[in-house]
Amino acid sequence: MIDFEKIKLKVNDKEVTIGAVLESKGSTEKTKTGAWRSKRPVIDYEKCVGCGICWSLCPEGAIKKRPDGKFEINLDYCKGCGICANECPKKSITMIIEEK
Numbered sequence: 657m658i659d660f661e662k663i664k665l666k667v668n669d670k671e672v673t674i675g676a677v678l679e680s681k682g683s684t685e686k687t688k689t690g691a692w693r694s695k696r697p698v699i700d701y702e703k704c705v706g707c708g709i710c711w712s713l714c715p716e717g718a719i720k721k722r723p724d725g726k727f728e729i730n731l732d733y734c735k736g737c738g739i740c741a742n743e744c745p746k747k748s749i750t751m752i753i754e755e756k
């Protein structure tokens with residue numbers, strides 16, 4: 657078996673491993689993909705209309721509905737891909753550089 661931990665790439669000055677292999681079902685909650693992130697999404701709740709498009713497209717399932725009908729992002733699982741920001745019809749999500 658390939659040891660992916662030993663294969664490193666540099667992406668935006670961050671060292672990342674190649675690919676992502678989940679070896680058993682139901683293990684995604686143990687894989688906190690937030691550590692991969694070089695940018696983070698920030699929601700402007702003045703613009704957000706609660707349409708849920710960000711929630712439906714997030715590949716990490718990192719976006720959850722709040723009791724007020726709007727959506728929030730769990731940064732433990734957000735990998736910073738920017739899909740939510742690109743697809744938000746109200747342009748209410750901005751990707752900002754991750755601070756260390």
Ligand code: SF4
Nearest residue numbers: 704705707708710744
């Ligand atoms: S896609 Fe944009 S407007 Fe729709 S819920 Fe997400 S942040 Fe709000």
Ligand code: SF4
Nearest residue numbers: 714734735737738740
């Ligand atoms: S940046 Fe990517 S992983 Fe993070 S919340 Fe948006 S769609 Fe999900």
